[in-house]
Amino acid sequence: MTLAVEVAGKTDIGCVRTNNEDNFGYDSRHGIFVLCDGMGGQAAGEVASKLAVDVLLQYFREHVSASAPLGDLSIKRPALNSASLAQAIELANRTIYEAGHGQAGRAGMGSTIVAALLHGRELAIAHVGDSRIYLIRRGSIQLLTQDHSLVMEQVKLGYITREQAEQSELQNVILRALGTEENVEADVEDLVLMPGDTLLMTSDGLTRHVHDEEILEILESNASLEHACATLVQAAKDRGGDDNITCLLFRMIERPWYKGLLSRLFPGGSQWQNSF
Numbered sequence: 001m002t003l004a005v006e007v008a009g010k011t012d013i014g015c016v017r018t019n020n021e022d023n024f025g026y027d028s029r030h031g032i033f034v035l036c037d038g039m040g041g042q043a044a045g046e047v048a049s050k051l052a053v054d055v056l057l058q059y060f061r062e063h064v065s066a067s068a069p070l071g072d073l074s075i076k077r078p079a080l081n082s083a084s085l086a087q088a089i090e091l092a093n094r095t096i097y098e099a100g101h102g103q104a105g106r107a108g109m110g111s112t113i114v115a116a117l118l119h120g121r122e123l124a125i126a127h128v129g130d131s132r133i134y135l136i137r138r139g140s141i142q143l144l145t146q147d148h149s150l151v152m153e154q155v156k157l158g159y160i161t162r163e164q165a166e167q168s169e170l171q172n173v174i175l176r177a178l179g180t181e182e183n184v185e186a187d188v189e190d191l192v193l194m195p196g197d198t199l200l201m202t203s204d205g206l207t208r209h210v211h212d213e214e215i216l217e218i219l220e221s222n223a224s225l226e227h228a229c230a231t232l233v234q235a236a237k238d239r240g241g242d243d244n245i246t247c248l249l250f251r252m253i254e255r256p257w258y259k260g261l262l263s264r265l266f267p268g269g270s271q272w273q274n275s276f
């Protein structure tokens with residue numbers, strides 16, 4: 001058996017906003033998945049989140065291609081871990097910071113980021129801001145990131161409960177973002193995945209309206225990742241959809257080795273993608 005990854009993503013402007021400042025992107029061939037939620041007036045937020053997504057994808061396309069010939073599974077590519085993810089995020093931060101300081105109307109633009117780098121069964125994750133990544137494994141859901149927000153900081157210190165945080169008017173106050181300072185520190189983690197694991201990356205437009213247990217319920221009742229994305233987005237919209245909503249889902253699957261060979265020989269004939 002070989003491991004492969006199935007992916008689906010969806011972004012929606014929501015029911016109230018006039019523009020969508022969220023962006024996401026992935027390249028399953030290079031194992032990189034990224035989601036960003038931009039901020040700043042005059043369309044600067046969508047520029048910032050797009051810049052961050054593009055920098056991350058480009059970084060790993062160059063990095064992976066340079067370190068090993070594609071398709072050669074015998075070569076362990078070096079440094080595809082959380083350290084390289086943090087480095088790519090630092091580059092995205094610098095890119096937004098410089099773009100923000102170089103143009104009128106773009107001052108103060110910034111973005112959250114949540115990124116995942118998949119290499120075989122190893123997954124590196126990193127985030128800045130309040131975009132999240134969840135692990136769904138064997139019927140349970142686990143939040144892998146801790147929001148860099150004022151309210152979650154207060155929860156951590158024991159000043160308020162998570163329930164109080166969810167009702168707070170200060171939910172918008174983010175303590176860390178890309179593009180606001182010259183340097184940024186991402187929180188990073190390395191973990192090992194199991195076949196069947198599903199990862200959900202999401203912006204706060206979903207998680208402010210749809211609780212973890214309900215997210216799990218939706219994922220368990222939708223076998224297709226596309227349907228699951230659509231149902232998650234609709235659940236947030238049904239509750240007002242006052243923000244942009246974005247979900248990026250990927251799942252580790254096992255399949256017989258010859259299926260990977262067939263999809264390489266006949267590209268486009270399968271919905272599965274190699275994760276190597």
Ligand code: CA
Nearest residue numbers: 037204205243
């Ligand atoms: Ca948002």
